[in-house]
Amino acid sequence: MIEAVGLSKHYGKTVAVDDLSFTVRSGRVTGFLGPNGAGKSTTMRMILGLDAPTAGTVRIDGKRYRELHQPLRTVGALLDAKWVHPNRSARAHLHWLARSNKISTSRVDEVLEIVGLTGVANRRAGGFSLGMSQRLGIAAALLGDPQVLLFDEPVNGLDPEGILWIRRFMHRLADEGRTVFVSSHLLSEMALTAQELVVIGRGKLIAQCSTDEFVAQATESTVTVRSPQADLLGSALRDQGGAVRAENGHLVVSGVDITEIGELAAAKGIVLHELSPQRGSLEEAFIQLTGDSVEYHAAVGDQTAAAASGADLMTAGK
């Protein structure tokens, strides 16, 4: 279990992490979600005792990282796959790490096997592709067979095969009863990987809940209806208490169940060409929730994105 209480990190006047409190429970994958620059990496470095918090504490199973004896046996982490000397072989890299925590050399070969790097174990790590580096980083994290695992943006820059592999791997680790804390700036990725979410923006906690809850909360469902008698159907739906908006020749309805819409149309003898449920996209929901807390706005792209998501979500909410 990881427990952060009032965690803050200031760099001069810049506040990277601001009074952040959250709990990561064991036996499940918890996603650490936030836009780029939200303070995810800084928080992870503070968990590992690499950066000292300006205020607050973070404990792993009740202990500060620096108090852990042979920490690799308690916490495994992959913060940056490039933290390897390029001229050192994969095996040598794992060898010194293992030795530092009195982990047997046979375990080095075991983890190389687990991540599928046995064949290239004696090659220079500097010649590895990003996917291979990432696997080496995961091998290092697994060395001490730890109960707690931290991964910072593990799928960034990977090809689809690599992404799938990492995703399955996280689930396997959680199924083995371990605590997995994985950060990402992609909600869609987290929706597939994580059961729980800790969402931050500009260093502040936005939400901590299950992924399903977060998605349901963030995206309200609407129904798209196409009909040659749209005006008639529209007023009938408004009478039922629904919110109706005309858009590109179809109606976007919210507040009325999809079954009710169909039955209402049948009762009134209205012809329907389309009746389909819509869920707001996760990305839109994420932008809506963290929109105020994105650190670096791209002027043009941001305006259009905000306008698009704002329009959709506002009508959906009526």
Add this chain to the structure above:
Amino acid sequence: MTLLAVERIKLFTTRSPMWCTLAALAVTIGFAALIAAVDTENLPTIASTQFGYSFGLVVIMVMAALAITTEYRFGTIRATFQAVPNRSAVLLAKTGVVAAFAAVIGLVAAFGSVGIAKLIESRADLGINSAFEWRATAGVSLVFAVAAVIAVAVGILVRHSAGAVSLVLIYSQLVESLVTLIPNVGDDIQRWMPFYVANKFLTGDPDLTNRPIAEGPPPSLSTLSPWWALAYFAGFALVLLVIALFTANKRDA
């Protein structure tokens, strides 16, 4: 012990230490060979065989500075602190391993220099008997070790390879010599500069006045006795190391 083993693995699983070793041995022993071969008027002495030690010293300090700065450059220092959160222990182990390695290179360089001179001029009397002769040869090993500690400490403080290497080189090769250009006090200041004092340990008292300057490293005018000179040099290294460890513990990795 574990940490020493870890740092030993780290040092010998990259290439630069090996290249630096070869370079250090080549310049010191090469210089001894050159002097023995070129100076046909005088037979080589123990002192003259050690003329090139300061060139080897430069390479050793580059090696020592790189041993720590590459860790910062490639982020392995974070992996290290993650594996062993006790930063002082880790950095002390690294300093110890690098210093011990430098000492071994110093030993090989010094006796290798004597050996090659003997090979070239077999008539030379190169027996190591007096305290001075022991210091001039085996002492190189101690000076290399202390210099390595200084370079590691500077590396911890500066973190960037280029910065640390330039600082160490410019200081030891230029600042200590150029300080004499300061009017009136320049010479007095130089007598207390660490590398200049370290030279006193090697070139020592007895031979200072009665030997030709060409027969060994430039003599040192430090007023300290040879062993106090070494203690002074080591004390300087220790102070730098303590500052470096304190800094490394305080700042974010």
